[in-house]
Amino acid sequence: MKPAAHFKDAFTGPGSLARWVGAGMLVTTLAAQHPHLVFDRARAKDLFSMVPNWKFFAPNPAVHDFHYTYRTLDLDGETSEWREIEMIASRKLHQAFWFASRRPEKAVFDICTAILQEAQKGGVRQAQTLSSYQLLVEFIRRTVREEQGEEAVRGFQFAVVRGAGHDRDEEPETLFVSPYTLMKTPTPQALAPA
Structure with a gap:
């Protein structure tokens, strides 16, 4: 099997839907960690709290x-x-x-x-x-x-x-x-x- 066909099967072959969903969740999760408000849109539409929040610091940390x-x-x-x-x-x-x-x-x-x-x-x-x-x-x-x-x-x-x-x-x-x-x-x- 050619490498190009193997690569194509990863996105269109058996189990490709699960890989697409997994890749989408990974990208959404990574984007949701960004502090800019535009990246919180995915979390705002997440009705079932599927997108985790792994931010290590508070958005407005206490300074006093x-x-x-x-x-x-x-x-x-x-x-x-x-x-x-x-x-x-x-x-x-x-x-x-x-x-x-x-x-x-x-x-x-x-x-x-x-x-x-x-x-x-x-x-x-x-x-x-x-x-x-x-x-x-x-x-x-x-x-x-x-x-x-x-x-x-x-x-x-x-x-x-x-x-x-x-x-x-x-x-x-x-x-x-x-x-x-x-x-x-x-x-x-x-x-x-x-």
């Missing part, structure tokens, strides 16, 4: 870090200084391959992003209605309890500050400040009418 600070109100009514919660630990070499301990850091980042988006739309009161806000409150409450104990603290307030990471030229910006929150959550019996 969130820092979480809190201050407490003691039983005498005195307010403490702001304290930062250390979320970002120094990285180790093995974490390039397995970094499961970063999941809480990422979860708090995502929760904070949801709260900030809602606060921009409707203010602090609107953000307080979110379940993600309650999660962040409980995270701060647990941190205060671990660092200072619960008996001497009446309440706490937290703030979310945006920093540019390693860029020291950019000043940190306060994005969100919560109202004071009671340290001890009221029990259902305390809320019941007498």
Whole structure:
């Protein structure tokens, strides 16, 4: 068999439909990885999510870090200084391959992003209605309890500050400040009418 006939059979012979579909999927998948929006057309028409997305980086990567600070109100009514919660630990070499301990850091980042988006739309009161806000409150409450104990603290307030990471030229910006929150959550019996 001549090489030209063998090449022709690859595209017209038995099983050629499967090869055409496979080649089309390969080209579509490769094109869909390109960051330009014109290449997303194939994925937009993909009703069954057959075209994978193997992009290694986000289209709009985060360029800022969130820092979480809190201050407490003691039983005498005195307010403490702001304290930062250390979320970002120094990285180790093995974490390039397995970094499961970063999941809480990422979860708090995502929760904070949801709260900030809602606060921009409707203010602090609107953000307080979110379940993600309650999660962040409980995270701060647990941190205060671990660092200072619960008996001497009446309440706490937290703030979310945006920093540019390693860029020291950019000043940190306060994005969100919560109202004071009671340290001890009221029990259902305390809320019941007498």
